[in-house]
Amino acid sequence: MLPNTHRHSTWSTNYGCSRVEMLEKKVDQLTSQLAALTRQDGQTPPDTSTSNPLAHDLGSSCDPELDSTDIAGLLDAAKDPSHGLDPPTSSVLEGQPSIVDRGLLSEAEAERLVTTFQLDLVPKFPFVLIARGETAARLRDREPFLFLCIVAATIGSAHPLRKTVAEEIMEHVTSRVVARSERNLELLRGLLVHCAWYSYPAERYHPRLLLLIQFCVSTLYDLGLHRKPSPNSDEQRALLGTYWLSVGICGTLGRPIIMKHDSRTGECIESIAATEHLSDRWIAAFIHLQSFLATVDEVYASIEASSGRALIQVTRSSLQRQFDSVRACVERDLSSYPLSTESAMRTEIKYVEMRLEELSLREELWIAEPASAVRTTMLMGIIQRSKELIHTVRDLPVSEIVHMTITTSARICAAVGYMPTAVLTLLNLITGPTDSTTEAQVQAIVDAADYPNLVTELAKALETKFEGMSAADKETDIVGSLCSKMRLLARCYPYQIRAIIGTAPSQDARQDTSVMAVHANEVAMTPQVWPSIYGDLGDIFPVEDIQWDSILSNFTGFSSYS
Template sequence: MNTTISPVKRRACVACTVAKVKCTPQAVNRCQRCARLDRSCTYLDLPQTKRKHKAAPSRVEVLENKVDQLMSQLADLTRQNGQPSPDPSNSLTNDLGSSRVPEPDSTDIAALLDAAKDPSHGLDPPTSSALEGQPSIVDRGLLSAAEAERLVTTFKLDLVPKFPFVLIAPSETVAIIRDRQPFVFLCVVAAAMGSAHPLRKAVTEEIMKHVTSRVVARSERNLELLRGLLVHSAWYSYPAERYHPRLLLLIQLCVSILYDLGLHKKLRLNVDEQRALLGTYWLSIGVCGTLGWPFTMKYDMRTHGYIESIASTEHPSDRWIAPFIHLQSFLVTMDEVYDSMQASGGRALVQITRSSLQRQFDTVRARVENCFSVCPSSTANAIRTEIKYVEMRLEELSLREELWIEEPASAVRMTMLIRLIQQSKELIQTIRNLPVSEIAQMTITTSAHLCAAVGYIPTAVLTLLNLITGPTDLVMEAQVQAVVDVVEYPNLVTELANALDTKFEGMSAADKETDIVGSLCIKMRLLARCYPHQIRAIVGAAPSQGASQDPSMMAIHASEVAMTPQVWPSIYSDLGDIIPVDDIQWDSLLSSFTGFT
C-alpha cells in the first residue's frame, strides 16, 4: 500500500539524476520512472548532503586562508629586516584580505544624491570672461573715443534696419557698452566701419581672439557672446576664404551657444533673448541654405509666438523682424519640397509643385509687404531683395535636367527659364540701384542671394540656347533672342561690379581680394568676359560689327537665319577681348556663384 508522499521537496533520485530526466516521486524512496522500469530507486539523504557540503571549505575560505598565510609570511620577513609590521588597517592589506566593498559613509551618500540631481559630468563652464579687465581697443589707443561713438551711432541708425535682431538701447552709451559688453562693442564697431577702414583687419583679429580664447578654449556661453557673433556673422566680409569655413564656423557657434543656453526650450525669454533666437534662425537658414548646408534650426510654434510677442515692444525695429522670418521660413519650405521631388514626376510634377508654392508665396508676400508703409527705406529695400530672391528660386526647377528628360524643350520649361532670367536681373538691378551707403552695409545673406542671381542668368540663357538651336518654333526663337538681348549680361554684371566697388575706395587690389564681396567683383568681371565666348560657341558664326550696323546686311543676315535656324543672329560680334574657357572651367566659375561656394 502506498504511503502518503512527504510534502517536503525532495531531490531527484540517483538514476534520474544520471539520466538527466525529470524525477516524479510516486512513494517514499520510489519515483514513477524507476517503478515503471522496475529498477531500484535511491535518494541521497538531504541532511547528510548538506552537512557534507558544509564540511567542505568554500573557495572564499580557501582564498582567505591563503591570504592569511601570505600576510603571516610578509610579517615574518618584515621583522627579520627590522622594519615595522604592516598595519592591518592599511587599505592595501584590507583589499587583499577581504573581498567586501567598504560601506559608504553619510558624506559619500550625500555626494551621490547630489550627483543624481544632475546627470551631467565634468566641471561647470566658466562664468567669467578670460579677457575680463583687459583694456579695449579704445583704451589701447587703436580707436579714438570719437570714432567709436560715430561707429556705434552708425550701427544704431543704419545697420539695425537691415538686421533688427541685435538692438542697442538708446540709453546705452558707448562707455557702458565697452564696459559691460566688450565683445558686442567689438563686433558692432567691425560691422559699422566697413571694408575700406584701415583698422578692419586689427578689429577682426581682436574678435577672433575672443572667439578662440573664450568660446572655443574655455567653453564660455552667455548671451553677450551670442549677440556679438550674430552681428559679426551678419556683416562678415574678411577674410575671404574658399568655401567660407570661418563664416560657417561662426554661424554654427551661434546655433551651438543658443542651444547650450537653452533658449530653444526655455518657457520665457526676455526681449534680447527672443531677438537672438530669431536672428540665429534667420542667419543660419539664409547662409546655410544658400551654401547647401543642412538646416540646424526649425520654425515651430515657439518661434511663431516670439514673432508675435516681440512686435508689441516699444522699439520700432522689432516690428520689422516678422517679414524677414516669414520669408526665410518659406524658403525652408520650398527647399524641403524641392529635395523631396522625384525625377519620374516630370513636367506634370513641376507644374503642380510650382503652382502650389506660388499660392503659398502670394500669401506670404501680401503679409510681408504690409510693413513697407511703416519701416525705413533701407529696411524695405532689404525685404524687397529677399522677395526677389524667393521669386527667382521659384523658377529654379527649370534648371534640373532630370525633371525634363522626356520633354527637355517643353513650353512650360521655356517659360520658367525666361522668368528665371527676368527675376535674376531684377534682383541685380535692385541692388545695383541702392544708395552707395546701403551697398556698403549689405548683410552677408544679401551678398549670397546676389551671387545666386549672377550665376542663374548665364545658366538659364545657355540652357535656352541649347534647347532651341535645332529645328523649333521661330516664334519661340524670337522670344528667347529678345530675352538674351534685353539681359545684356556682360554690361549688367560689369555695372554691378562697379557699384559694389564703391565699398573699396582707397583699398589696394591685394586687400580687396581678401574681402568676400571684393573677390566676387573680380570673378564677376571674369564672367562678363567669358560669357560671350560661351554664347558664340552655341549660336555659331556672326557678322562683323560693321555689317551688323548696316541695314542691308541686317536684312541679308535675317534671311540667312530664317533658312538656317542653327545659326543665330549675332549677339556679340566683336570677340577680340573675350576669354575663351572650356566647359569644365566655365561650370566651375558658374557654380561659385549659384552655390556661393
C-alpha cells in the same frame, strides 16, 4: 602522489582563505556605503552587527583607500549626473584693454560707429538692439565683445583697422567660445552682428562663416533660449536672429538646417511685435520670408529625378499660392518701413520669385520633355527675376551698399549664377537648324538677359565700397572677390553663347521678336560684336565648359542650386 596532493591541498586552502577575505572586504565596503546613503536620506541604518557579523568581526580589514572622504565625493557626484565642471561665467579676456584704450580708435570715432549701427544697420538686421542713449564707452565696458562686433560691422571694408578688429573677434571666439566653452547672451548677440555683416576673410565655400553661425545655434541651445518660459526681449530677438541667419546661410550653402520654425518662433514673433521699439515690428517680415524659403528647400529636396513635368507643375503652383499669401502679409506694411528695410525686403521677395523657377535648371527632371513650354517659361522667369534682383541692388545708394548684409550678398550670388545658366540652357533647347524664327528667339533671349552689361554695372556699383583698397586687399573681402569674378564671367559669357549658336548675337538689336524676325537674314549676315566695354573680341576669355563651370561655381556654390 601524496606530496603533490598535499601541496595542492595547501594551495587550495590558502586560495580559499584569500578569496574569502576579498569577499568579506567587499561586503564590508558595500555595508559602509549603504549606511552612508541611508544617513544621507535621513533613515536609520541597519544593524550590521547582527545582519553581517562577519563584516563586524573583520571591520579592521576595510580598504583604507575607500575612506569617508571618497564616499562623500561619490555621494556629491551622485547628486549631479553631468560630467565635469560648469562652464565659466566670466570672460578670460575680462579687463583686456579695448581698441579705444589702446589708441587704435578714438573715443569720437567709437561713438560715431555705435550711432551708425543704431541708425543704419538695425533696419537691415533688427535682431540686435542696444539701449537708447547707450554710449560707446558704456557698451565696451559692459559688453566688450558686442562692441567689437559692432565696430567690425560699421567701419567698412576699406578701413585700415578691418583686419585687426576681425582678428580680435576671432581671439574672443577661440579663447572664450571654443577653449573655455563660455556661453552668455553677449557672446550670442555679438556673433549675430558679426555674421550678419561678415565679409573678411573671403574663403571658398565660406567655412569660417558657417562655423560662426553654428556657434550661434549651439550657444542659443546651450543657454536654453529655445525653451525658456519667459525670455526677455533681447533673448527673443537673439532667437529669431539666429533662426534667420542660420536658415538663410546654411540653406544657401547647401548645409542641413537645424533650427525649425516652431511654436516658440511664433511666440517670439508675436511677443516682440508688441514692444515699444519700431524695429521690432519689422522682424515678422524677415522671418516669414525666411521660413517660406526653408519650405521651398525642403520641397525641392524631396523631388526625385523621375517626378516628371506634372509633379513640377503641381509643386510650382502650390508654392506660388503659399508665397502669394506670405508676400501679401509682408507687403501690407512695407511702405511704412525705412527705405533700407524696404530695399532688403524687396531683394528677398525677388530672390524668392527666382527660386520658385529653380526646378527648371535641374536637367534630370526634364529628361522626358526637355523643351516643354512649362520649362522654357520657368527659365525665362529666372532670367527676368534675376535681372530685377540685380537692378534692385545696383540702384542702392552708396551708403546702403557699404553696409550690405551677408544675406544680400548671397542673393546677388544666386542671381548672377542663375541667369547665365538659364540663358545657356534655353539656347541649347531651341538651337537647331538656323531659320528666322530661331534667330529671333536667340536674339530675344540674349537681349532680355543683357548679361555682360548687367553684371559689369553691378560690379561697378558694389566696388564703391572698396575705394582706396589694393586689388589684393579687395580679393580678401567676400564682395570684392565676387566683383572680380563677375567681371570674369562677363568676359567669358560671349564665348559660351557663340559655342552654342555659332556667332555672338548683337546686344543692340531690339527685343521685339516680330521686328527681329523680319530682319533675321540681315542679322545673320552682319558681323556681330559685343558692347564696346569689352573691346576687341580677342580680349574676351575663351574658356572650355569645365573652366566655365568652375567660374560659375563661385556663384552657384553660394546658392542652393548646384
